Amino acid sequence: MAGLRVAVVANRKHSVKVEAGAPPDALAEYDAEETVQGIQEALRARGHEPFFLEADETFIDTVRETRPDICFNIAEGLRGDARESHIPAVLEMLAIPYTGSKVLTHAISLDKAMTKRIWRDVGLPTAPFQRFCRADAPLDARLSFPLFVKPSREGSGMGINARSIVHDEAELRAQVDWVIRTYRQPALVETYLPGREFTVGLVGNTRPPDAPRRSEFYDERGFHVFPVLEIDSQRGAVKGIYNTQAKSYALDDPLAPGYLCPADIPTGLEAELRRLAIAAFEALDGLDVGRVDFRMGADGAPYLVEINTLPGINPLVSDLVIVSRAGGVAYETLVNEILNLACERYGLRWNVGTLERSNV
Numbered sequence: 568m569a570g571l572r573v574a575v576v577a578n579r580k581h582s583v584k585v586e587a588g589a590p591p592d593a594l595a596e597y598d599a600e601e602t603v604q605g606i607q608e609a610l611r612a613r614g615h616e617p618f619f620l621e622a623d624e625t626f627i628d629t630v631r632e633t634r635p636d637i638c639f640n641i642a643e644g645l646r647g648d649a650r651e652s653h654i655p656a657v658l659e660m661l662a663i664p665y666t667g668s669k670v671l672t673h674a675i676s677l678d679k680a681m682t683k684r685i686w687r688d689v690g691l692p693t694a695p696f697q698r699f700c701r702a703d704a705p706l707d708a709r710l711s712f713p714l715f716v717k718p719s720r721e722g723s724g725m726g727i728n729a730r731s732i733v734h735d736e737a738e739l740r741a742q743v744d745w746v747i748r749t750y751r752q753p754a755l756v757e758t759y760l761p762g763r764e765f766t767v768g769l770v771g772n773t774r775p776p777d778a779p780r781r782s783e784f785y786d787e788r789g790f791h792v793f794p795v796l797e798i799d800s801q802r803g804a805v806k807g808i809y810n811t812q813a814k815s816y817a818l819d820d821p822l823a824p825g826y827l828c829p830a831d832i833p834t835g836l837e838a839e840l841r842r843l844a845i846a847a848f849e850a851l852d853g854l855d856v857g858r859v860d861f862r863m864g865a866d867g868a869p870y871l872v873e874i875n876t877l878p879g880i881n882p883l884v885s886d887l888v889i890v891s892r893a894g895g896v897a898y899e900t901l902v903n904e905i906l907n908l909a910c911e912r913y914g915l916r917w918n919v920g921t922l923e924r925s926n927v
Contacts (some may be wrong), residue, residue, distance in 0.1 A: 570616055574619070575620060577597075577619070577642050577643075580598065606880060612899050634663070640666050648678070648720055649674035667855050668857075673876055678720050683696055697755075698757060700747070700753045713733065715757050719748065719754065722873075722875060723879075724811040726750050739756065763797060763863045764788070767796070768886065771788075791877075793891055800824050801825075805824070818884060856887070856905045885899070
């Protein structure tokens with residue numbers, strides 16, 4: 568049985584040009600060569616024919632020339648307030664299938680304030696917040712110190728440092744001003760959550776009521792949720808925050824934070840985190856794969872912090888791979904389940920060397 572021609576689409580760190588005045592962590596979200604190679608090896612092991620396409624300005628030409636059966640998309644995008652949506656938008660226009668969430672979902676999930684508005688409106692727990700476009704904007708009277716400040720549209724812990732937790736007006740104004748100037752985007756200010764930090768990874772799609780269950784790997788709703796991972800930021804070189812620097816260390820490096828998976832938590836809290844992760848993913852119409860971050864509040868309850876609808880899949884250090892491995896799911900299986908979910912959505916199937924498209 569012949570496999571699919573799969574284009575692995577990514578922005579590799581060494582190929583991204585950093586603009587003048589960019590922050591020191593500007594390359595944090597982009598992918599290492601080992602990630603691109605790892606995905607291709609996993610796909611090849613299941614009989615597919617993977618090849619790489621750089622997600623730069625040449626992509627619209629190269630993808631039209633190569634015309635893959637499907638794209639395995641991990642592209643972060645190069646610039647703009649919805650950069651993670653650029654590759655999905657091109658692929659939608661060209662009617663080429665791809666893995667992961669659609670254009671609007673990526674655009675919303677990259678914007679932390681917009682994501683929190685949606686979660687709040689559907690009744691999911693997230694800390695009170697305010698979006699600052701100017702450092703001197705009045706502070707919402709419903710917010711009280713301590714507060715946490717970070718860029719509105721960055722991932723991988725970018726823009727988070729020892730000054731992110733602010734305790735008074737002077738610290739707030741200084742940090743908001745720094746975020747706006749350094750990252751050229753609004754700052755998100757939210758109630759500081761002092762408790763334990765967790766992340767929950769999942770693969771799957773909401774199962775229609777009349778559809779058969781995919782397999783025993785997926786639950787009745789259509790998801791496989793991996794074991795809960797606790798991030799112990801009190802360990803390692805960076806104390807109290809999980810930022811780009813903390814994420815840069817190898818798992819076995821004594822300077823790395825603690826990665827505890829499965830987390831040592833009561834079964835009731837585990838069930839609630841799993842439930843909230845699926846609900847947060849569905850609220851944004853996420854597809855195929857995602858990772859949801861939580862922090863416990865002063866009241867002992869879990870709060871949604873942010874979601875990554877384009878989670879890292881580095882075979883050595885990514886949180887999603889850590890939880891997958893802890894759940895007994897090999898890297899090869901993780902990658903190919905993501906591909907299979909996308910193929911199911913598009914009605915793609917392959918047999919005797921011939922790719923067929925259904926009307927699903």
